[in-house]
Amino acid sequence: MASVPISEDSRFGLRRQARLTTPLNLSSGARLGPVDIAYETYGAMNADKSNVILICHALTGDQYVASDHPVTGKPGWWWRLVGVGKPVDPARHFIVCSNVIGSCMGSSGPASIDPATGDPHAMRFPVLTIADMVRAQAALLDHLGVERLSAVIGGSMGGMQALTWPTLFPDRVESCIVIASTARHSAQNIAFHEVGRQAIMADPHWRGGDYYADGQVPSAGLAVARMAAHITYLSEAGLTEKFGRRLQGRPENPNGAKTFGFDADFQVESYLRHQGLSFVERFDANSYLYITRAMDYYDIADDHGGSLAKAFTATKARFCLVSFDTDWLYPTAESRIIVHALNASGAQASFVELSSPFGHDAFLLECPELNRVVDGFLKGGRA
Amino acid sequence: MSETLRPDLALIARTVRQGARVLDVGCGDGALMAALRDNAQVDARGLEIDGSNVAAAVGRGLSVVQGDADTDLGYYPDASFDYAILSQTLQTTRRPDLVVEELLRIGGQAFVSFPNFAHWRGRISLLWGGRMPVTRLLPDTWYDTLNIHHVTVDDFRALVKERGWTIDGQWFLKGDRETTHANANLFAEHAVFLLRK
Secondary structure, eight states, rough: OOOOOOOOOOOOSEEEEEEEHHHOOOOTEEEEEEEEEEEEEEOOOOOSSEEEEEEOOTOOOOSSSSSSTHHHHHHHHOTTOOOOOSBBBBBTTTEEOOOTTTTSSSSSTTTBBBBBTBOOOGGGSOOOOHHHHHHHHHHHHHHTTTOOOEEEEEEEHHHHHHHHHHHHOTBBEEEEEEESSBOOOOOOHHHHHHHHHHHHHSSSSTTGGGTTTTSSSOOHHHHHHHHHHHHSSSSHHHHHHHTTTOOOTTTBTTTTTOOOSSSSBBBBHHHHHHHHHHHHOOOOOOHHHHHHHHHHHHGGGGGGGGGGHHHTTOOOOOEEEEEEEEEEESHHEEEEEEEEHHHHTTTTEEEEEOOOOGGGGGSSSOOOOHHHHHHHHHHHHHH | OOOOOHHHHHHHHHHHHHTTTEETTOOOHHHHHHHHHHHHHHHHEEEEEEHHHHHHHHHOOOOEOOOOOOHGGGGGGGOOOEEEEESOOOGGGGGGHHHHHHHHHHHHEEEEEEEOOOOOOHHHHIIIIOSSOOOOOSSOOOTOSSSSOOOHHHHHHHHHHHOOOOOEEEEEETTTEEEEEEEEEEEHHEEEEEEEE
């Protein structure tokens, strides 16, 4: 069934960009403007605009949630959940996904040009919070003529944005799905991020963030940051199953051998190096600094006098939380804290811990139960 | 949508007021909640320990939280529901008395249903066989049963009296049918109590 053809309206479709001229008031007190937002939309808004779903992406994600990535050519990062016949379906929903501010896929960030100087912002870009990312999304929705969200959905950092939405805009959100996420960044989360940032800033090419002019980017530092972070996305059992202690095969020895040197002897080393190297092709090191910083500052209770329950008293939104049993980055205990606060505030909340061997990454991978939960939750709103 | 409810659940479903706010503790896959929502416009919330049951319940559009009756009821505010329901779960909790106290704090009234351990079949099994009863309602062997606090109708009545709770209703089941109150401790396979503080 063909969806209603989208009008000539250039605001809707793939690979869109909006320039929002009204400056954003940021958590830090600074103002940012004009603000560029890169985004995609799928499907068509219905007559009463009641079918809008906002998808929020994770730390290194982007707006290409359900279409091929322009740099890597890979399918959309959440194609398992978003697409025709999926729980979030362009045949039924009007789906919006935007690149967070601070990132580097077309939205304003440290790599974008400061119109005042004609040079990249670099580290002169204001420090952001998750709430600032949400404010930018709200401004984009204003631009698109969307008043209310039928649902806001995100995993990991996307879950932080999804959970922040009803606290900032209680009347604009009908339901909220938070997957493999948390209401605050833990000391361990902050510690891992600090390792990544120090790796970037220790790279001699970083030069205080002003590396854009000559193309000598701090790729070694960024790759190490990605390698360290990537470990936190997996599970010990998953790594053991995938690599164990197996050695990397070489042309002269397909089964691999110890070299008694420091090449990538082990398959897991080779895998991580590949993850690091391919990441620097598509991501800006300064954006990595800014976005990890925003996540570290994230603590919803802290913004509401120390009470997480208070954050949700103004909203009538329904909530659905999902955690994964092998996720040690945002473990189930973090989701339970949110659930208890929602119960205390009387909100309609669902929560389930799903089983997966894949650690934090599980939310992006094959998990039929996740699709069933999301589908049932979204349809439950229409009963 | 016309799913056949377990008899104790059907009985509870018939008794709950239209449009009430209900917390179903140990809601399983949400069969009772769905019936209450669809037939009586009840605002139902659930608590369930088993993840696949929760996924099934959320998959049918119900608000269910994965958690443990022994530890998670404390997070619900006082008097936040008209009814708190504990069906076939009492005997699996670590402290059944404290769980019922919590139900009566959270809900204006509480339904508590449980298999009656003093049913004559169980007595005979123990008396003549000298073995822990394995029956239709208590199908597990002693070592793998989730029922760690077996209880009889008279035990429960004694607890109610000791704590000063009020019984607003009581029903007894034999097979799928209601049976009389007379000698319920001997003849009822299953009891449902409606309590108030």
